Amino acid sequence: MDTAIVNTTLVTMRGDRLGVVDDGAVGVTDGELTYVGPGDDLDETAADDVVDAAGCVTLPGFVNAHTHMRHTLLRGGAQDVPEIEWMNRALGPLASHVEGEDAVVGARLGAMEAVRSGATTVCEYGDEVGRLVEEVYRPLGVRTVATETINEVPDDRSDLGPRDLYPFDREQGEAALARADALFEEYADVDLVTPMYGPQALDMVSLDLLHDVFERCREHDRDVHMHVAQGERERLQIDERYDATTVEVLDEEGLLSERLLAAHLHGATEAERARLVERGVRMVGNPSSICGIDGIVPPIDEYRKHGGVVGIGTDQAPGPGGHNVLRELRTASMLSKADAGDPTALPAWAALRVATVGGARALGIDDRVGTLEVGKRADVVTVEVDTLGTAPNVSRPFHTVVPNLVYASTGAEVRDVFVDGEAVVRDGSFVDADADAVVAEANERAARVFEAAESDWRDADSELVDRADEGWL
Amino acid sequence: MDTAIVNTTLVTMRGDRLGVVDDGAVGVTDGELTYVGPGDDLDETAADDVVDAAGCVTLPGFVNAHTHMRHTLLRGGAQDVPEIEWMNRALGPLASHVEGEDAVVGARLGAMEAVRSGATTVCEYGDEVGRLVEEVYRPLGVRTVATETINEVPDDRSDLGPRDLYPFDREQGEAALARADALFEEYADVDLVTPMYGPQALDMVSLDLLHDVFERCREHDRDVHMHVAQGERERLQIDERYDATTVEVLDEEGLLSERLLAAHLHGATEAERARLVERGVRMVGNPSSICGIDGIVPPIDEYRKHGGVVGIGTDQAPGPGGHNVLRELRTASMLSKADAGDPTALPAWAALRVATVGGARALGIDDRVGTLEVGKRADVVTVEVDTLGTAPNVSRPFHTVVPNLVYASTGAEVRDVFVDGEAVVRDGSFVDADADAVVAEANERAARVFEAAESDWRDADSELVDRADEGWL
Numbered sequence: 001m002d003t004a005i006v007n008t009t010l011v012t013m014r015g016d017r018l019g020v021v022d023d024g025a026v027g028v029t030d031g032e033l034t035y036v037g038p039g040d041d042l043d044e045t046a047a048d049d050v051v052d053a054a055g056c057v058t059l060p061g062f063v064n065a066h067t068h069m070r071h072t073l074l075r076g077g078a079q080d081v082p083e084i085e086w087m088n089r090a091l092g093p094l095a096s097h098v099e100g101e102d103a104v105v106g107a108r109l110g111a112m113e114a115v116r117s118g119a120t121t122v123c124e125y126g127d128e129v130g131r132l133v134e135e136v137y138r139p140l141g142v143r144t145v146a147t148e149t150i151n152e153v154p155d156d157r158s159d160l161g162p163r164d165l166y167p168f169d170r171e172q173g174e175a176a177l178a179r180a181d182a183l184f185e186e187y188a189d190v191d192l193v194t195p196m197y198g199p200q201a202l203d204m205v206s207l208d209l210l211h212d213v214f215e216r217c218r219e220h221d222r223d224v225h226m227h228v229a230q231g232e233r234e235r236l237q238i239d240e241r242y243d244a245t246t247v248e249v250l251d252e253e254g255l256l257s258e259r260l261l262a263a264h265l266h267g268a269t270e271a272e273r274a275r276l277v278e279r280g281v282r283m284v285g286n287p288s289s290i291c292g293i294d295g296i297v298p299p300i301d302e303y304r305k306h307g308g309v310v311g312i313g314t315d316q317a318p319g320p321g322g323h324n325v326l327r328e329l330r331t332a333s334m335l336s337k338a339d340a341g342d343p344t345a346l347p348a349w350a351a352l353r354v355a356t357v358g359g360a361r362a363l364g365i366d367d368r369v370g371t372l373e374v375g376k377r378a379d380v381v382t383v384e385v386d387t388l389g390t391a392p393n394v395s396r397p398f399h400t401v402v403p404n405l406v407y408a409s410t411g412a413e414v415r416d417v418f419v420d421g422e423a424v425v426r427d428g429s430f431v432d433a434d435a436d437a438v439v440a441e442a443n444e445r446a447a448r449v450f451e452a453a454e455s456d457w458r459d460a461d462s463e464l465v466d467r468a469d470e471g472w473l
Numbered sequence: 474m475d476t477a478i479v480n481t482t483l484v485t486m487r488g489d490r491l492g493v494v495d496d497g498a499v500g501v502t503d504g505e506l507t508y509v510g511p512g513d514d515l516d517e518t519a520a521d522d523v524v525d526a527a528g529c530v531t532l533p534g535f536v537n538a539h540t541h542m543r544h545t546l547l548r549g550g551a552q553d554v555p556e557i558e559w560m561n562r563a564l565g566p567l568a569s570h571v572e573g574e575d576a577v578v579g580a581r582l583g584a585m586e587a588v589r590s591g592a593t594t595v596c597e598y599g600d601e602v603g604r605l606v607e608e609v610y611r612p613l614g615v616r617t618v619a620t621e622t623i624n625e626v627p628d629d630r631s632d633l634g635p636r637d638l639y640p641f642d643r644e645q646g647e648a649a650l651a652r653a654d655a656l657f658e659e660y661a662d663v664d665l666v667t668p669m670y671g672p673q674a675l676d677m678v679s680l681d682l683l684h685d686v687f688e689r690c691r692e693h694d695r696d697v698h699m700h701v702a703q704g705e706r707e708r709l710q711i712d713e714r715y716d717a718t719t720v721e722v723l724d725e726e727g728l729l730s731e732r733l734l735a736a737h738l739h740g741a742t743e744a745e746r747a748r749l750v751e752r753g754v755r756m757v758g759n760p761s762s763i764c765g766i767d768g769i770v771p772p773i774d775e776y777r778k779h780g781g782v783v784g785i786g787t788d789q790a791p792g793p794g795g796h797n798v799l800r801e802l803r804t805a806s807m808l809s810k811a812d813a814g815d816p817t818a819l820p821a822w823a824a825l826r827v828a829t830v831g832g833a834r835a836l837g838i839d840d841r842v843g844t845l846e847v848g849k850r851a852d853v854v855t856v857e858v859d860t861l862g863t864a865p866n867v868s869r870p871f872h873t874v875v876p877n878l879v880y881a882s883t884g885a886e887v888r889d890v891f892v893d894g895e896a897v898v899r900d901g902s903f904v905d906a907d908a909d910a911v912v913a914e915a916n917e918r919a920a921r922v923f924e925a926a927e928s929d930w931r932d933a934d935s936e937l938v939d940r941a942d943e944g945w946l
Binding site for chain 2: 317387408436454465
């Protein structure tokens, strides 16, 4: 046995409840969970490395199921502006100055933030995502779902009105599809990297290309991760092009299936979402991002109640602030309660399942991770709960640590992070990565990007320009 | 000069904006701010203690303007239940077993959580609050606003229907009033303790007693802190007793004035709240608590937009989870955006003012604290922002640290906490208090309380009992 985690409360997620085990232990051999159960039945002397997790809860690592990490370099750059300004007048003028290595450094910062706060899987969604896999995720040792963005629309659409149809550039789409295909070949035998196709959204790709993508999925047993019903711009384009809604078009085309992971869905109706659940479509919600940008609460709790598979993601940092899954759970629960006017909406236990086994199912990797069970890969985190902000915890008549993890913890309590049995974080510090150096490099590069972007940012004239000049920022 | 804080970005809150100073410094002599400005103009060699705050933001300590800290012992004990069950069927059966010293330990845990995450003032609201002042707040060295609860209603109201008028026990009310009066005498010359009268709510006190309280306030220049329009139970009682709303009764009686700090206000109408602003009534909102218990978003942003003075509080831990003001700011902003369907609601800069100068004004202590200005008392915190979760930060074309403090920080980044010039927390650790011992004692006492309460808790039969038995908790 390589590692034994002992003296701990386990939250295993085994079965369809939380599967809490008091005085539990976990054994890991060759990256696999070889023991999960009462501490008394594990011989820890047989382990090379014994992790005393007294005062900690041990649970499956969190799954951050939807991110665009490169934007982390622009954290704090675009928020508190009207939805209509966010993309083109606030974020856009800054993002256009993020070049080459800047994106890698931004992604590294975001990925490390996610892992430090307990994520063992990060789904990265972006152009040329293979570069981030090689330069960020594999060196960090974190499990990643690499989603290559596929779109056929030119980046600069500033001349187009909202109902002017985007032109499709098939060549651009084919190139992205080829990059995605290459990822599947490249990582066929790499357990820590799972590619997905990322047709960006129905307004960004032609139906021809979309059918090509789904055809490959059926042929090779692969999955699709797509933004679906994400807001007004998409709705207008789809209405103009197809005289229908996104969900109607996808259903008509026979593309609503278990192969599809749909991000967002707040632009669909409840009836449409119920149809998605029926078709086996999975969902990922991004509460802080969508609330921060749009003032909208994603339908995570509704989708769950309809019986759908749902995971959670942090999307992008400029806006919601970051990539901390535990904080995202609290936000998701509070927003769901406010949105429903019901304090029982998205309770703590449901949120914890969304962040673990829910995310693993959403990404199609639940055969390997998402629960603590013998035979699964050892993606495991310990979270200290004997802290001023999360204590006290009792185990009778119920485990207060379940609500305390969701409502009381901040993410800083995460102590150890194991991915595939390897320690990535021990006692709160990265084993192999240098956090201070990454922060310093991000500061330097961000200073350069913001300086280079200042003139464009002023010309774009979002409300933030006035607020800055008035002394609010 | 006793202390110099150097190499830091200042967020002073001076004037009516944020007053950011790059490369700033603060000087402290005899507990007073004697220098606030550019670092170049401060001779740090004249200081006994030099705090190098490179990578940190330095700002006025946060004001947690409404708490009932004793309930922190029951953290994780009551949440995710219908509003109608929360008080009497979920929290009540546990709270009735919190005895004597338990309340002190719970309050100590909560107060230390608050201070560790940057609060330099905690407003404590409770019965016999003087005991907590002496046993918790003064030993901890934190500024406190001690609000003695005054009510005339017996604790056990389980026999009464919602429209059965509560009986008033004048003797009970007079005893509480006398305790409050004694606090004003006791702490007349103690700068760190500011008493307030705490008539609990209009359904809990007679008009006679309430007029007595306000009469004392006018005579001695004192203030009142009262729960106002906090929900359905209050509304029904006031309607039955006065055939009017709480705000109407208070206005009719001439009690809406600058002497009143009103907690909650979500049960009033917007027109009523506008009237409160006109009358000079101050407000404190408690977003996580009210959302967690009621699924309601407090009208913090609305009150601010009407021009009212507004602070923020964490109320109680069983439900929202804790007493971390920075986290509460993020929650407040996200909830306000969702509630308004508007991403510009409660922007970061406004939230930071609410938590500092807003809270100080709400509690009537802004002559001494709430901003960094020469002549004020030195309640100052440093927050590390060169972290994986809060970097990068740039100062041009605007200070991204303003949104990053609110949306990206978790509260764990707070590094140093000075109250009245004294270091309470340095480098993340309490100077004089033993956090581990407090956590351990809270765990022991909580285990005893929950065990003793189990039978009552089961008999009260909230939904949590079923959830626990089903394996969700």
